[in-house]
Amino acid sequence: MVDTTPATAVQHADPAATPRLHDVELTINGQTHHLSIEPNVVLLDALRERLGLTGAKKGCDHGQCGACTVLVDGRSMNSCLMLASMADGCDITTVEGLAKPDGTLHPVQQAFLEHDAYQCGYCTAGQMMSATAILNDPSIERTDASIKDAMSGNICRCGAYKNIHDAIKTADARLNGGE
Amino acid sequence: MRKLIPAPAPLPSDAATRHSAPHDSAVAHVTGRAIYVDDLPAHARMGYLAVGLSPHAHARLDGLTLDAVRQSPGVIDVITAADIPGRNEVGAVYPGDPLLAERELRYAGQPVFAVVATDLVSARRAVDKAVIHATPLPASLDAVEAIAQGLTVLPVHHHERATPLDRGSAMKNNTQTREAPGEAPAASHCVSGTLSIGGQEHFYLEGQIAQAEALDDDGIRILTSSQHPSEVQKLVAEVLDRPLHSIVAEVRRMGGGFGGKESQAAALGAMAALAAARNHCTVRFRLPRRDDMLMTGKRHPFETHYEVTTDDRGILRDTTISLIGNCGHSPDLSEGVVDRAMFHADNAYYLGNARVTGHRAMTHTASNTAFRGFGGPQGMMPIEAAMDDIARRLGLDPLDVRKRNLYTDQKDETHYGQRLDQHLIGPLIDQLEKQSDYRHRRQAITAFNQENPIIKRGLALTPVKFGISFTAQHLNQAGALLAIYTDGSVLINHGGTEMGQGLHTKVCQIVARVFDIPLGRVRISATRTDKVPNTSPTAASSGADLNGMAARDAALTLRARLLDLAAEQYRQPRDSLTFSDGQLIADGWSMPWEALIQAAYLKRVPLSATGFYSTPTIHYDKTTGKGHPFFYYAYGAAVSEVEIDTLTGEHRLRRVDILHDVGDSLNPAIDRGQIEGGFIQGAGWLTTEELKWDDKGTLLTTGPATYKIPAYSDTPPVFNVALLEGHPCSQATIYRSKAVGEPPFMLALSVWSALRDALSSLTNYTTSPALDVPATPERILLAVEAIKSASTPAACPEGADHG
Ligand code: FES
Ligand code: FES
Numbered sequence: 012m013v014d015t016t017p018a019t020a021v022q023h024a025d026p027a028a029t030p031r032l033h034d035v036e037l038t039i040n041g042q043t044h045h046l047s048i049e050p051n052v053v054l055l056d057a058l059r060e061r062l063g064l065t066g067a068k069k070g071c072d073h074g075q076c077g078a079c080t081v082l083v084d085g086r087s088m089n090s091c092l093m094l095a096s097m098a099d100g101c102d103i104t105t106v107e108g109l110a111k112p113d114g115t116l117h118p119v120q121q122a123f124l125e126h127d128a129y130q131c132g133y134c135t136a137g138q139m140m141s142a143t144a145i146l147n148d149p150s151i152e153r154t155d156a157s158i159k160d161a162m163s164g165n166i167c168r169c170g171a172y173k174n175i176h177d178a179i180k181t182a183d184a185r186l187n188g189g190e
Numbered sequence: 191m192r193k194l195i196p197a198p199a200p201l202p203s204d205a206a207t208r209h210s211a212p213h214d215s216a217v218a219h220v221t222g223r224a225i226y227v228d229d230l231p232a233h234a235r236m237g238y239l240a241v242g243l244s245p246h247a248h249a250r251l252d253g254l255t256l257d258a259v260r261q262s263p264g265v266i267d268v269i270t271a272a273d274i275p276g277r278n279e280v281g282a283v284y285p286g287d288p289l290l291a292e293r294e295l296r297y298a299g300q301p302v303f304a305v306v307a308t309d310l311v312s313a314r315r316a317v318d319k320a321v322i323h324a325t326p327l328p329a330s331l332d333a334v335e336a337i338a339q340g341l342t343v344l345p346v347h348h349h350e351r352a353t354p355l356d357r358g359s360a361m362k363n364n365t366q367t368r369e370a371p372g373e374a375p376a377a378s379h380c381v382s383g384t385l386s387i388g389g390q391e392h393f394y395l396e397g398q399i400a401q402a403e404a405l406d407d408d409g410i411r412i413l414t415s416s417q418h419p420s421e422v423q424k425l426v427a428e429v430l431d432r433p434l435h436s437i438v439a440e441v442r443r444m445g446g447g448f449g450g451k452e453s454q455a456a457a458l459g460a461m462a463a464l465a466a467a468r469n470h471c472t473v474r475f476r477l478p479r480r481d482d483m484l485m486t487g488k489r490h491p492f493e494t495h496y497e498v499t500t501d502d503r504g505i506l507r508d509t510t511i512s513l514i515g516n517c518g519h520s521p522d523l524s525e526g527v528v529d530r531a532m533f534h535a536d537n538a539y540y541l542g543n544a545r546v547t548g549h550r551a552m553t554h555t556a557s558n559t560a561f562r563g564f565g566g567p568q569g570m571m572p573i574e575a576a577m578d579d580i581a582r583r584l585g586l587d588p589l590d591v592r593k594r595n596l597y598t599d600q601k602d603e604t605h606y607g608q609r610l611d612q613h614l615i616g617p618l619i620d621q622l623e624k625q626s627d628y629r630h631r632r633q634a635i636t637a638f639n640q641e642n643p644i645i646k647r648g649l650a651l652t653p654v655k656f657g658i659s660f661t662a663q664h665l666n667q668a669g670a671l672l673a674i675y676t677d678g679s680v681l682i683n684h685g686g687t688e689m690g691q692g693l694h695t696k697v698c699q700i701v702a703r704v705f706d707i708p709l710g711r712v713r714i715s716a717t718r719t720d721k722v723p724n725t726s727p728t729a730a731s732s733g734a735d736l737n738g739m740a741a742r743d744a745a746l747t748l749r750a751r752l753l754d755l756a757a758e759q760y761r762q763p764r765d766s767l768t769f770s771d772g773q774l775i776a777d778g779w780s781m782p783w784e785a786l787i788q789a790a791y792l793k794r795v796p797l798s799a800t801g802f803y804s805t806p807t808i809h810y811d812k813t814t815g816k817g818h819p820f821f822y823y824a825y826g827a828a829v830s831e832v833e834i835d836t837l838t839g840e841h842r843l844r845r846v847d848i849l850h851d852v853g854d855s856l857n858p859a860i861d862r863g864q865i866e867g868g869f870i871q872g873a874g875w876l877t878t879e880e881l882k883w884d885d886k887g888t889l890l891t892t893g894p895a896t897y898k899i900p901a902y903s904d905t906p907p908v909f910n911v912a913l914l915e916g917h918p919c920s921q922a923t924i925y926r927s928k929a930v931g932e933p934p935f936m937l938a939l940s941v942w943s944a945l946r947d948a949l950s951s952l953t954n955y956t957t958s959p960a961l962d963v964p965a966t967p968e969r970i971l972l973a974v975e976a977i978k979s980a981s982t983p984a985a986c987p988e989g990a991d992h993g
Binding site: 059060063064065066067068069070071072073075076078105106107109110116120121123124127129130131132133134135136139155159160162163165166167168169170171172173174175176 | 228867868909
């Protein structure tokens with residue numbers, strides 16, 4: 012039998028046993044949620060399936076594509092690699108929470124819009140979340156090379172990298188007065 | 191309606207910016223609101239589907255033990271081939287692709303049975319509990335061997351031109367004669383080689399997915415990530431044995447397709463529909479990435495051989511090219527793919543006497559399928575390899591050899607008999623050569639290579655000439671449905687699908703242009719087979735060409751009705767009326783669009799229309815291998831500069847300059863994005879994307895950890911992309927634009943040629959090192975080692991090299 016390891020959960024020794032539910036508190040886009048979840052549920056599935064926040068995408072489910080990137084306490088994380096219970100008590104931002112409540116786009120969103128920094132759009136949320144984390148991180152140099160390095164975990168099969176890069180530079184200029 | 195909606199105030203004019211309109215889903219994409227199939231809210235009673243895959247490349251299927259699967263928690267249904275009420279077949283053109291395997295397993299990864307469960311984890315866990323009883327059989331795993339043994343999915347095909355049609359010299363000198371075989375003139379050079387070309391995984395970031403819903407009237411609605419909803423509809427109907435009108439397939443958008451969702455999406459739609467019909471519920475079927483890579487077809491790997499003779503100037507006299515496409519276990523779209531490879535064996539060059547042969551090898555692997563370029567990229571590679579080889583043999587710059595062999599108005603007929611009507615490629619290359627500073631950089635690179643023993647640089651300019659039209663003639667048709675509502679808002683629907691290429695944006699622009707109304711008045715809805723029936727796949731780069739024309743046709747019908755109304759109602763001479771910036775105007779008279787529409791409604795003018803388009807002039811005769819299969823050609827050229835490390839084989843793309851022909855662009859920003867993205871994807875295929883199978887025929891590269899597609903940092907630091915200006919399409923295409931989806935992919939051949947140039951510098955440009963594709967660091971290192979251990983050029987057969 013070809014191995015078809017379940018992608019959404021770690022395999023149990025005894026799959027028939029119902030695992031104990033965990034209570035977790037997640038602050039997502041400024042709103043606090045209390046969830047009772049199986050301990051093996053990954054954050055991406057909790058966001059998408061439990062909370063209906065489908066902006067973060069499942070591109071590979073293996074921490075290799077970046078489509079599922081969200082901010083956890085300000086740091087970019089592949090939400091497919093993190094258990095929801097590990098994020099207990101954390102402050103999470105998803106693409107849905109980037110814009111202001113009145114709908115004003117975040118400078119990164121605005122720059123992506125202006126530069127057509129997407130084609131099919133499937134990687135876009137992840138790209139923007141990584142970009143946001145980078146632009147908030149003073150330890151990352153604002154050179155082309157270090158932005159490229161820092162963004163290297165986000166793949167875009169449509170190859171929209173040039174426009175994504177231009178968008179990040181524009182957003183940097185607006186947020187940080189970068190060149 | 192009894193009372194009309196108040197006519198809204200006209201929108202501000204967007205006449206100046208409409209040309210570069212952003213993507214129709216731009217705001218949805220940046221806010222995360224754009225919905226893909228997997229983002230749809232779950233239904234209350236929803237089933238999730240998973241499939242069990244064949245572990246064998248080739249085996250007799252003796253039986254399945256599925257009791258443990260049935261008893262697994264959460265399982266609703268288990269489905270095997272015996273449960274299919276209609277045909278167990280989802281082949282796109284020819285039979286050979288069963289929905290579920292029956293009696294025989296034909297590749298490792300072939301779906302054998304399906305499980306429906308209350309949640310995805312339960313479905314996938316249950317799959318693991320199956321026992322597949324099978325007796326392994328000998329497997330065909332090598333395309334060249336397959337051809338030697340006569341294992342093919344379809345017959346061989348030839349293009350042959352026995353008499354050179356050098357009309358230029360024939361006119362100047364009508365005593366010109368052909369040399370009889372064996373009497374080659376004194377100055378004749380022969381070059382030959384073998385080139386192995388790898389396949390490519392689509393790796394659309396949104397994996398294959400479909401959701402099927404059983405409707406209350408025995409109907410089925412399928413939400414699919416497919417480039418070809420009409421085919422999903424048809425195959426579902428056949429599998430379920432129901433009429434087509436009871437099945438609706440719908441596509442809002444795809445997270446990438448690239449050809450991988452042209453035929454391959456149908457199996458998912460059919461599987462989900464079968465499960466939904468059996469259980470009267472909604473079923474979602476998403477393939478995990480690993481299963482997706484195992485189960486679905488990829489770009490065809492090709493094994494190629496070329497042999498050319500040239501004169502002293504490097505101009506082709508005779509060209510023989512053999513192309514073996516590795517089709518996998520079934521025909522799928524391989525007829526068209528190998529045909530297109532053959533049609534592009536000339537790339538942009540006049541081949542002289544030509545013989546091009548296309549073989550379709552059967553191997554026990556996933557059935558290879560459409561992928562951006564559809565065989566064209568593989569077909570172009572042998573002649574590009576030959577161009578480099580000729581240059582080394584004659585001590586010329588490869589660019590000069592390429593330029594000397596381009597089609598001209600004197601030599602304008604392809605090896606399959608189509609005449610070129612637009613001679614753009616020569617001037618385009620001249621312009622790019624200047625813009626990219628090719629000659630100076632060539633000198634600088636040669637000097638750099640003399641001074642640097644370890645790091646070597648390479649430079650190459652390669653052209654692209656790509657034929658536009660489906661090679662299957664009947665597919666060159668499209669339909670559209672246009673509705674205008676009483677507030678003046680317009681809804682367009684057409685048969686094309688949106689996968690990121692900006693098709694919907696272009697179609698909205700076309701409709702707005704016919705009425706000259708702001709783009710904000712035009713909206714597009716999901717592609718649905720119950721709105722526009724019998725559509726063609728969104729493929730062959732033809733999306734905007736075909737559907738744009740159909741949308742325009744519908745808009746012109748309504749435009750004519752509105753003009754008739756205004757002429758009659760407001761007594762304006764009909765030919766003085768024009769639509770201009772949100773108004774209908776005539777001499778000293780005008781009426782806002784919105785008011786005109788309300789008047790038309792009250793006068794009972796029908797405000798909806800269908801549109802249709804079929805491409806004129808194309809034909810091809812398969813028995814003679816001659817015809818006019820393409821409506822027109824799109825052209826382009828690229829200059830790539832690379833750097834290799836001769837100790838590790840690692841390489842880097844330093845700079846890329848592209849000049850590309852899109853006729854009169856419908857949307858320059860979208861077109862530029864397609865060119866950049868196509869180039870990057872092509873460069874990935876040629877350098878980093880390597881598919882590996884084990885010796886039993888099981889794919890080993892089943893995820894991004896082992897299969898490397900271009901990353902952010904693989905973008906060249908200097909990447910200049912320009913559209914060729916001032917050359918509208920010579921054919922009456924939609925506003926004289928040209929297709930742009932596929933042609934730029936092949937611009938990346940310049941990267942591979944530049945790598946060969948860097949390798950050639952190791953022998954001071956006296957040899958032309960073979961470099962199979964993908965040119966991974968490993969292959970480059972092996973090429974370096976081969977050069978170091980022996981640098982004598984390969985001898986030519988028959989001792990034809992008398993130069
Ligand atoms: S889905 Fe998480 S990295 Fe790909
Ligand atoms: S826009 Fe399609 S994957 Fe990035």
